[in-house]
Amino acid sequence: MSHDNTRIYTISHILKFCTNINHSIDFLFQSEYDGFESAIPTHMEVLSLEGILYKVRESLDYVKPSEKAVAEYILKHPEDTVTMSVNQLARASYASSSAVMRYCQTLGYHGFKEFKLKLSGDLTVIHLHDLEQELLSPGDSIDKIMSVITNTNIQSLYSSLQLIQQDQLTAAHEYLIQANKIDFYGVGSSFLIAYDGMQKFMRINKTCTAYSDFHMQKVSAINLNKNDAAVAISYSGETQNIIDCVKIAQSRGANVIAITKYADTRLSAIADTVLFVAAQEDEFRSAAMSSRIASLNVIDMLYTAYAYENYDAALSHLNQTYEIVQQSKREETKRGKNLDNRNA
Numbered sequence: 108m109s110h111d112n113t114r115i116y117t118i119s120h121i122l123k124f125c126t127n128i129n130h131s132i133d134f135l136f137q138s139e140y141d142g143f144e145s146a147i148p149t150h151m152e153v154l155s156l157e158g159i160l161y162k163v164r165e166s167l168d169y170v171k172p173s174e175k176a177v178a179e180y181i182l183k184h185p186e187d188t189v190t191m192s193v194n195q196l197a198r199a200s201y202a203s204s205s206a207v208m209r210y211c212q213t214l215g216y217h218g219f220k221e222f223k224l225k226l227s228g229d230l231t232v233i234h235l236h237d238l239e240q241e242l243l244s245p246g247d248s249i250d251k252i253m254s255v256i257t258n259t260n261i262q263s264l265y266s267s268l269q270l271i272q273q274d275q276l277t278a279a280h281e282y283l284i285q286a287n288k289i290d291f292y293g294v295g296s297s298f299l300i301a302y303d304g305m306q307k308f309m310r311i312n313k314t315c316t317a318y319s320d321f322h323m324q325k326v327s328a329i330n331l332n333k334n335d336a337a338v339a340i341s342y343s344g345e346t347q348n349i350i351d352c353v354k355i356a357q358s359r360g361a362n363v364i365a366i367t368k369y370a371d372t373r374l375s376a377i378a379d380t381v382l383f384v385a386a387q388e389d390e391f392r393s394a395a396m397s398s399r400i401a402s403l404n405v406i407d408m409l410y411t412a413y414a415y416e417n418y419d420a421a422l423s424h425l426n427q428t429y430e431i432v433q434q435s436k437r438e439e440t441k442r443g444k445n446l447d448n449r450n451a
Contacts, residue, residue: 158270159214159225160181160226161369162214162270163178163181165369166210166214167179169370171206173206174206174213176202176206177197177200177210185226185230186230187199189223189226189227191223196219207219242255256396260397260400262397263384263385264404266401267384267385270383271382271384271408275382276412278380280412282336282362282364283308283313283409283413284413285334286334286362287314287334288314288315288331288335289304289313289316289335289336289337289338290315290324290327290328290335290337290338290352290356290361291304291316291317291338292348292349292352292353293340293349294321294346296399297342297346298317300406302317302319303406304409304410310424311410311417311421311424312420321348325351325355328355328356329355330359331356332359332361333360335359335361335362336363337356337363337364338363338366339364339367339378340365340366341365342367342386342398342402343368343372344365344372344373345372346374350374353365353374353377354377357379363378363379364379364380364382365380365382366384366402367381367384368384368386369384369385384398384401384404
């Protein structure tokens, strides 16, 4: 396959590109967006969040009680934590020094010193770019709602960028490249993400499915084979119907990619590769707002990586699908005008 050197992108480039823009630009119409990319604030290119506070909050569901006390104190007093020693944090959280060290290691850090360094960096970025998570209350103004929801989604995207391991994204990319067919599984709001993935890949001529019916998801899974792949989307990582589909797909030899929260869940434990997403949800968690944005962003990464790997073929199929949709629109407009003329 021949293509210009300017069109060669690494997984790292694509990961950062999609997170900065959120919805990847369909390169078929990229010339129409020349001014858009340059309008992205420059701080988005350099902002780097470790996502520690997110990791700490999610860890409350699975750490030991002694470590949970440490986590709760850090969440309530992050600024104080970065100035403390191990012993000081232990006393403040009514835990032992060993519990503090174990907790840091549970989160994947060598010790408390490294944890504090990363936390300090996150707090600096959050303050510098005004990413503190505000809470909404009844009676808040539309202006505040606009600001809080937007900042929440932005922080979710940045935190997800740090949670996604590049080797896992690369593995997921390879599974999709090699797959003859892709199944997308999702329930509730996660199905909307699955459907988005299906329609994107279909536009570039990849055979795929996304059924809203649980039974059809399982029927599709049982028909997969070792040359296929499945993308399972569940923020909780515990949705039984999704777990069932994953097990069926794997029993047929298919590779499974999971898009889920950063935690030790049943889905993350059994998937062949895991792409973690972060979310900042509160009382309206059932709406799954920021987790949906972060998951859609991951779909955009996978789609863009696949499309650029098969650039010429993907571009050709995008042209064809664009033209057939435009033709349908022209025909609908023509029929509408003819109907108006007859009624005049």
